[in-house]
Amino acid sequence: MRSLAVVRLLLRMSILNELQYRVNFFLSVFQSLLALGTGLATVALVFGQVDRLDGWSHPELLLVMGVFTLIGGIVQAVIQPNMTMLMEDIRNGTFDFVLTKPVGAQLFASARSVQIWQATDILAGLVVIIVAIGQLGRRLSIGSILAFVAMLVVGTVIIYCFWMLLTITAFWVVQVEQIVELFEGFFQAGRWPISIYPGWLRIGLTFVVPIGFAVTVPAQALTGRSSGGTWVLAVGLAVVLSVATRWYFRRGLRRYSGASS
């Protein structure tokens, strides 16, 4: 419970800090609109050529894009700012200050910076999801909505672990700015349903799997395309990745040599 209180306090501090820079809100809205516009243009180009893409209809693809935008918003607002800060801290040796705090280092490092204005993508994603549901013209059961929300949480955990695993590498390889680019590149794969990627590619680019999985599964839960088996798999993946991340973080900590050496 103490951890929860700490997270709440950190969140409040970030929000108060961000509220100072209100113009950033408009910049962020503009950014969201541009990204959404390009995404919609691509989907329109695809459906200018075919009626279905690998069995996915237009509204179903919109739904995937909505989830992608939503999770992207969470990444931009919560995950990425913290990870960038963590990388900087490891490189500069200022991670010392995190280690001296009487709370868990991983928790503290994952929750200390939130950029609320970046959350416009979360709103944009929600709008796209609602529009897509309207276009599907299907009544949704309470069960599928609950499954959707649950899978969204699971997806976020998977993405967080993934980012964290890449970031922790900074303990070994100090120059890691490119890791941000690396993640961004592979994250874009989630814009499209995971099933579209050929099997060998999914295996070869292991990055694509968890990312695609994190985005596609919630969308499938809402359209009733997925079964209990997929959900179990998603939860399992989230658990395995969490444990792996925890282990890797501790190993990284042992590597960390501080500011003065």
Added chain:
Amino acid sequence: MSVPPPLEGLTREPGRVRSMADFYLTTMKSALITEFQYRMGNYLYMIGMIAEPVIYLVIWTTVARQAGGSVAGLSVGNLAAYYIVWTLVRNMNIVFTPYGWERRIRSGEMSGALLRPIHPIHHDIAYFAGWKFVVILFWIPIALVLSLVFRPTLDPDVAQIVVFVIAIWAAFLIRTLFLWVLGMVSFWTTRVGALYQLYFAVELLLSGRLVPLQIMPGWVRALAHFLPFASTFGFPIQALTGPISTAALWSGLAEQFGWIGIGSLLVAVVWKRAVRRYTAVGN
């Protein structure tokens, strides 16, 4: 002992050309050596970049297969060739970012650059051009792996290869010039993020980066014709991968040189005003 004035006047021009060539060679060499040190970083960056074209490629080959083997006249093999060559052109297209200008101005780095006897754009061109040799070297294994995986249809003739080799460097130059002009907006205002993003979004759609321009609707292609973006992306790629007529090959190259001219002119005009602005604000 002093050199007689007439002689000095005579030797001045060749001397300038030689010192400029010297400057370019030295800067390029030092860029090459500097960037080669960061092999790991450079490689990670390039690998991250592959995801984008691979995603496009998967989408459009899926579309092509469903539409009966081709889309807008491009077969699956053509699309594979397009997006593999894309990776090289994209790497050639990386130049000094407009976002870097804010730092240059704020940190006072600009003052140092102004003291030099040559225009500061030469440093950017030379440094990035030197870096490109590292990039091209690193790109070769990536291209081999992608080719093994995606089986591109690539059958260029000699003219296409020659034009391609020139076109990728012309694309590099055009993008350097136009992003320089864009970056110089920082001299007037520091709130430039939105402008840059708009520029890059338009570029993504109209350059052939997102999709080959043939797939775009007619009006978009017509619009793209009046903008420099296609010269930096779609044209160099298609020069090598085709399908392209000989006439289009040479007119595309001419168009690139036209954009280099326009870009240089814009840089010269804006730079002159921007510098005045800098001395007024920066000190």
